[in-house]
Structure formats: structure tokens, C-alpha cells
Amino acid sequence: MKRLRWSGLLLVAAVLVTLVWAGFAPIRPASREALFEIPKGTYARRMSGDKVDILPAEIRLTLGLDDILLVRNLDDVPQVFGPTIMMPGQSFRLPFEKAAEYQFECTAHTSGQMTVVVQPEPRLPWQKIRWRARQWWGNWSQRGAG
Secondary structure, eight states, rough: OHHHHHHHHHHHHHHHHHHHHHSSSOOOSOEEEEEEEEEETHHHHTTTTTTSSSSSSSEEETTTBBOOEEEOSSSSEEEEETTTEOOOOOOOEEEEOEEEEEEEEETTTSSEEEEEEEEOOOOOOOHHHHHHHHHHHHHHHHHHHH
């Protein structure tokens, strides 16, 4: 019974230490760019009647951390994203400086639209914890889907 109690206390202590670290440690991403690629064959899939969206309907970015959207066209035909036409092999880099919700025209979506939500930089400990939890969850859920 004592061993079980000590195990429980150690688990609680580990969780608390992790939360303190997550709230106070600086966030240092490897890159401020969030890369999204339009795969080769996207146009052909669309022309064959495939209604799947190639890019997510909503992209979430965070000021100061991942606030540069990088869209790369790997397809064989031009693609439209926002104010630009990307030729095959071209990339479009769009930096954001203000937290807001943005709507863009996007030919990689069946709806023709995509939303980019830019959130403010997490400065308070609970904001950093929430940001790290979202990042972890997004990475974990992508592994399960892939």
C-alpha cells in the first residue's frame, strides 16, 4: 500500500514539474515557417472527380513562433492561393504580423476557400502550456492519421 501511495505521489510530482516547465520554459521552434504542400497530381485527382481537400480547411499559426505560412506547389499545374498564382514547383511565403482570422481563395480546396487563424504569441505560463499541448496533440493525431 505504501508503494502504491509513493508511486501516486511521484506521478503527481512528475506532472507538476512538467506543467511548471511547460509554463515557464521559453518556446524555441526550429523554424517560424509552417509548411503546407500541394502534392503532385492534385489537379488530376480533381479532374477525376475526387472531392478531397488537399490542404486543411483551417490553418492555425502563432505570432512569434510559426507566423510565416509557406505553401509549396508540387503539382503539375498552377494553383491559386490568396493573391498569387503559384506555378508548378513554386512556393509562396506569407508572413503574418497581426493576430486575426484571414480568408483566402485556394484551389486546393473543394470550397475554394481556406482560413488562416493567427493567434497571439503565448506569453503567460498557462498560454504556453496550452500552446505546447496543442502542438503535441496535433503531432500525435497526425501520426495516427498517417
